[in-house]
Amino acid sequence: MIHPIYAYGHVVLRKPAAEIPRDYPGLKNLIDDLYETMYHASGVGLAAPQIGQSLRIFVTDGESFSEEDPSVANFKKVFINPVILEEYGDEWLFNEGCLSIPKIREDVERPSWVRVQYYDPHWNLNEEVFTGIAARIIQHETDHLDGILFVDHLPPIRRKLLQNDLKAISQGHVKTSYKMVFPNNKK
16 A cells, blocks of 8 residues: 655654564564555665554665665565664765655765664564665665754754755645645645
8 A cells, every 4th residue: 555655744754663573463564565655656775654554664775876876776675673782884975865855855974884684574683784785775774763864963053954845845845746745734
């Protein structure tokens, strides 16, 4: 099922998400819904809070970046209760966007490597190291689970310059190809 994506300003995007218990009912449906919603919105990652569910899970598919970074050609994964154990390497700028903050893209600096522990859909515990765009996607989506948005990583002056655009998004004054839930929509 395709869900609407929650827009900037909605409280669910700022709340640290709850861990998913092993006996969580409907886990497969949630994973399927996250993928279906992500593909419908042309995303490369989607976290459960972005569809209004404050749960520690996100999905990824880096195929659209495979020309730029061939290592993400098969980067289609489900991360349940992920924990970033370590971020390291040179900081690098990358132009990030977010389905919850449509029409805004900004250069964000993040470490180039990440070591993450997570459960897969079969509840196997994994610990892996990712680099490049895969690391970037994991950092961005894990931030969603912690109530952090990519604009929080911008310098204060840049955030101030974006203030009116962000307010407009929260009020529903943005057109997207996918349905959204706006917290301050006065329509």
